[in-house]
Amino acid sequence: MKSIVRSGSMVIAMLPFLLCVAGCAHSARRLEKGNACWYGAAYQGKKTASGELFNKDKLTAAHRTLPFDTIARVTNLLNGRSVEVRINDRGPLVKGRIVDLSEAAARELGMIREGVVPVRVKILRLGHRR
Numbered sequence: 001m002k003s004i005v006r007s008g009s010m011v012i013a014m015l016p017f018l019l020c021v022a023g024c025a026h027s028a029r030r031l032e033k034g035n036a037c038w039y040g041a042a043y044q045g046k047k048t049a050s051g052e053l054f055n056k057d058k059l060t061a062a063h064r065t066l067p068f069d070t071i072a073r074v075t076n077l078l079n080g081r082s083v084e085v086r087i088n089d090r091g092p093l094v095k096g097r098i099v100d101l102s103e104a105a106a107r108e109l110g111m112i113r114e115g116v117v118p119v120r121v122k123i124l125r126l127g128h129r130r
Contacts, residue, residue, distance in 0.1 A: 032098050036074060036119040038111065040103030048089035050129065056103040059083060062091035063099050069127030074099060076109040077118040083108035087127060 040056040048054050050068040061074065070087040085105050092100040099121055101109070111117045 030123045032121045033077075034098030034119065034121075035096055035116050036076075036099045036101055036109075036111070036121075037092060037094070037097055037116045038101040038103055038106030040106075050088045052088055054089070054102075058102055059085045059105050059108070060088045060102045061085040061099050061105060062089035063087045063121075064090060064092070066123070067127040068129035070123060071125040071127070072099075073122045073124055074101065074105065074109065075120045075122070076111055077120060078114075079110050081109050084124065 039054075039062075043054045044056050046054050048060075049062070054060075061072065063070070063072075066072070066087045068087055071084055072087065073082050073084050075082040083101075083105050085101065089100070092098070097116070099119065101111075103112075106112055109117070109119075
């Protein structure tokens with residue numbers, strides 16, 4: 001009986017650690033720098049990895065590992081413009097890129113013509129959906 005109580009206490013003591021495992025890697029690394037690109041009309045209405053339909057006019061983005069519903073501030077390092085986006089898709093699939101932005105987010109960042117720009121991504125609120 002004592003060993004059951006002791007092992008139960010151990011699980012309770014470790015609970016914060018166990019709950020953190022999924023999100024801690026991102027909470028420790030709240031800033032990323034790399035390249036961003038955007039996607040728009042060709043994907044309009046198609047299902048995203050989160051299950052919702054893509055809307056090029058919403059401020060959304062695709063990221064390889066951030067949980068869905070994470071809110072991040074993306075800053076265009078060429079012009080200093082920023083936008084807050086919600087992660088709702090997976091990507092980018094191209095090496096060297098860290099985020100794919102919706103057309104609306106790209107427009108806010110002033111990067112439509114360039115297509116690919118260097119950005120900083122800062123996590124504002126970590127989502128919980130994988």
